[in-house]
Amino acid sequence: MDASASEPEDGDVIERIAALYREHGSRPYDGGRRESVTALEHALQCAQLAEWAGAEPSLVAAALLHDIGDFITPTSDTDDNRHELRAQEVLGDGFGPEVLEPIRLHVAAKRYLVATDADYAAKLSPASQLSLSLQGGPMTAEERQRFEDEDFAPQALLLRRWDDAAKTPGKQTPSLDYYLVLLQELREQRRPARRRTVVGALDA
Numbered sequence: 001m002d003a004s005a006s007e008p009e010d011g012d013v014i015e016r017i018a019a020l021y022r023e024h025g026s027r028p029y030d031g032g033r034r035e036s037v038t039a040l041e042h043a044l045q046c047a048q049l050a051e052w053a054g055a056e057p058s059l060v061a062a063a064l065l066h067d068i069g070d071f072i073t074p075t076s077d078t079d080d081n082r083h084e085l086r087a088q089e090v091l092g093d094g095f096g097p098e099v100l101e102p103i104r105l106h107v108a109a110k111r112y113l114v115a116t117d118a119d120y121a122a123k124l125s126p127a128s129q130l131s132l133s134l135q136g137g138p139m140t141a142e143e144r145q146r147f148e149d150e151d152f153a154p155q156a157l158l159l160r161r162w163d164d165a166a167k168t169p170g171k172q173t174p175s176l177d178y179y180l181v182l183l184q185e186l187r188e189q190r191r192p193a194r195r196r197t198v199v200g201a202l203d204a
Contacts, residue, residue, distance in 0.1 A: 013094030
């Protein structure tokens, strides 16, 4: 999949997200990265799990968008496409760090959990095990400390658990449009309030 990306302008990031999922979301992952669900099904299931857990809307948004960087650079069985960083090319400054940082850290969270939870690696899907090997494998002690020092590490760990669980074929979820409304609400919250000019005793 190839979708050229430029930094989104203030008003069109939601439309860009919608277009990417509608164009690419129904395609299955290829080769050793193949999962039992499509990219869109995975995103919707992950967002639903975040909602069910009572997560903040920003973390639900991160759950929906965490793999959107895969639409910028295709996945491969031999190279890591750094999709957690490519997401920035899609989202730009459209969302705050409470959305972007868990996305940036969700791959690191997998490496952290493999290094700290003896049972975690065995529960990963074959596709996730393959990507783990390309992403650096279990973290070293130094890497674990750096990860723990990240402000959004706890949110990234939650996102990672939902990511791993969001792979159920045929599961019923809300639609993409349902979550696009949530994204738009988050965007509106980031817009600066319009300043009023006072003319005499009247607000103009």
